[in-house]
Amino acid sequence: MITNICKTGLVIIGLVVSGTSLMGQLPASDIYLCNVKWNQKNILINKPVLLSSFNADKYNNQPYFEDYQNIYVTSGDSNNKTDIVKLNLFDREYFYLTKTEGISEFSPQLTPDKTSISVVRIEKDGITQTLWSYPLDRSNHGINMLPNLRNVGYHVWIDTKMIALFLVDSLPKLALADIEKGSVSVIQNGIGRCLKCKNGYLFFTVKGEDGRHAVKKYNIRDLSIEEVAVLPEKTEDFEVLTNGNIIFANGGKIKMLNVSTFPPQTSLVCNLEDYGIKNINRLVSERDRIVVVNLKTK
Numbered sequence: 001m002i003t004n005i006c007k008t009g010l011v012i013i014g015l016v017v018s019g020t021s022l023m024g025q026l027p028a029s030d031i032y033l034c035n036v037k038w039n040q041k042n043i044l045i046n047k048p049v050l051l052s053s054f055n056a057d058k059y060n061n062q063p064y065f066e067d068y069q070n071i072y073v074t075s076g077d078s079n080n081k082t083d084i085v086k087l088n089l090f091d092r093e094y095f096y097l098t099k100t101e102g103i104s105e106f107s108p109q110l111t112p113d114k115t116s117i118s119v120v121r122i123e124k125d126g127i128t129q130t131l132w133s134y135p136l137d138r139s140n141h142g143i144n145m146l147p148n149l150r151n152v153g154y155h156v157w158i159d160t161k162m163i164a165l166f167l168v169d170s171l172p173k174l175a176l177a178d179i180e181k182g183s184v185s186v187i188q189n190g191i192g193r194c195l196k197c198k199n200g201y202l203f204f205t206v207k208g209e210d211g212r213h214a215v216k217k218y219n220i221r222d223l224s225i226e227e228v229a230v231l232p233e234k235t236e237d238f239e240v241l242t243n244g245n246i247i248f249a250n251g252g253k254i255k256m257l258n259v260s261t262f263p264p265q266t267s268l269v270c271n272l273e274d275y276g277i278k279n280i281n282r283l284v285s286e287r288d289r290i291v292v293v294n295l296k297t298k
Helices: none
Strands: 031-038 060-065 071-076 083-088 095-096 105-110 116-122 129-135 152-157 162-167 173-178 184-190 194-197 199-207 213-219 225-230 248-249 254-260 264-272 280-286 291-297
Touching: 031 060, 031 264, 060 105, 060 280, 083 105, 105 152, 116 152, 129 152, 152 194, 162 184, 184 213, 199 291, 248 280
Parallel strands: none
Antiparallel strands: 031 291, 060 071, 071 083, 083 095, 105 116, 116 129, 152 162, 162 173, 173 184, 194 199, 199 213, 213 225, 248 254, 254 264, 280 291
């Protein structure tokens, strides 16, 4: 667990009161760090480490690797508001990147120039959701990167000026935005919430008529879309490894799709159920580290 704590990190002062139009009532969840050995038989090297003890029995979700040693997470309080927290996986310290009363930020990412974090923010009407950038050096109070957009749900950076967006709608949309020009182009309807940019491709999901999510990849160079694999029933989130394979969670088990075979073959990476981790809903990886979010059940 996180033992050494630092509560005096970057505090970004904001001016709005947020709502929870996208997230709704925030479920209690825990974040764990797992080490795995990537070989022909993937095994868990040690016991999963609880990372979210600083915010016990509350919402802890949306982990994002800044680098091998640090992650960002979204943490909620008892008032259903959220802040962005940075966790150091080496010395087990944490500090709040945002901590402004009455304001929620979520979906944190490091900007490509590594000078800021980008977040989705819900404005004071509790409905409008905007995409903001906050400087890590606290040189200003942040900027709304796409002021004409009011329904941003999630995002992922493609390069220094292009961002892929999940736009909240009756049928969620995948869009590409140019933050320099302010232009936005919709490229797919009916997408899932998980967006990944790896190896020159934008990965996303589309929910089929059978309720299963198909993982697709958008070629940033030639603008083509290709289906990669289909996830099991009730599985929406995934991670793309450096070699192109896909990992996902099913209950408390982490599994891998080998996309070099047709159809993609599924193998077990590790089983976390013996550690009480039985309801994983998000996961991210960096080299031999996997961070998972486990939803608590009553």
